[in-house]
Amino acid sequence: MAVFGLPGPAISRSAIVHDPFDKEAFAEILPRATGLRLLLNESDLPLANELAFDLFCSLYKYFVKLRPPSEVAPEAQGNRDLLGRALDLREHGKLRAFTRLKPAETALATELVLDALLDEIARRPQTPNEPTGAQAPEGPSAETAKGVTTQRLREVLKDAGEDLQSVTELVAAWSAGPGQETRLPSELKLRLMRDVIRNPRLRMIALLFGRYRRLGLRERTLPAMRASQEVVDFIQGGDVARALAGELSSFAMEEREDLFYSKVVTHSLLIYELWRREEEPRAVYLCIDNSGSMAGEKEVWAKASALALAHLALAEDRPVEVVLFGDAADPLRIVSMRPSDDSSTRLEKLLDVASYFLGGGTDFVKPLSHVLEAIETGHHTGNDLLFVTDGLCPIPEEFVRRFREAKARYDLRMTSVLIGAEALALREISDTIHRLDEALEAGEALAAHFASAFLERGHEPLHAVRGPLRPGRGTPLLFDHFLPTADDG
16 A cells, blocks of 8 residues: 655764765775774774764764754764764864865864774773663664763864864965965875874974964064065056056046056056065075984974974075084984975975984084085075074184184074073074073064064165166156157257
């Protein structure tokens, strides 16, 4: 006998309303997400794959909708309870700001959250007096809801959001130039982000890098920008942005608007001719002490500050060379960064600087000798050197004399940062010295100060596009400039 009427709601083991495109996105990114795939393969939690997919959808989809309980299978009610509580938390919304419609970031966030939830469930002892009744989740996934409190869920989402914010900012900043879009293969991006987050030292460097970079950008926007162009003449052209005020007034008058358009088309507007000042970019050298005494917070601060400074310098087309040094017997780790480096090369160099550590003693002469050799080989005039250390080391008088001569010859400016140590030998060769205590209380302010004080060095332009200014006191004013003179008659 036929049954008429609307069909009943479809029962699903997924707690989030999704479509085939969401399934396709998850299936496409999962083979590339090594950590998430390994986590699912090793988990013995019932419906772990369904929970991972629900977490992925809740973070990836632009609009997230929770299925009503009647449409969720009984064995998946625990997952629905967990997802329902997560969607009500502000921390979930903050995390979505970094994952929405971004498969790689969503896969990493899913791994971080799922890993913490599985660990929380595994550590929670099983008790016979669990809540029962109509409000208690039923089925194999019930232990998921019972094993994670709302407070713990909030902490998990908050930690994942902080980690993802720092690593996405780090990868985005170093994988694209100014005004360029970040374009990295999903597999490479996932591997880089996961390596940073899973390494406590790299994770802290990424966190501080983002903070110092934002502070540095703010510091550099506060001072008024130095004019790089000046008016030297009046010519005819079609650049409206350089048109004289008298020409622009025609545009404001209805009866002369057509005349203005005709001048734009025929390039007969009176416009300013500008003299461009092109300055040779100053090379930046960053010498970071990698001795054993720098291990811990001092190393993290030094590398985060140096990387933030390097990023700002590269954005201005300034070449950067990072020199990681230790004892005289230790090899120097030299990482050269160029504005023309592609995204993958930039990220490899970034991780090289952040992860490399020597240990051992401290020697100043070896890294400083390398900087002098690099400058003398390239005959580059205009260089900035940042030297960060927490140790003491004597510098021979002969080297001090040679270094001073090179500073004057190649316009080398040296800024030294001493962490818990006296300047002593470095005082003889440094232009500026900053001292920090062991607790690095002023470290954040100093990192922001570098952007304006270290990079903003006033210097004269080395060459210009045009010759000297032609107009003088006898130059006719504005519209008279193109009128015939007595000599022309």
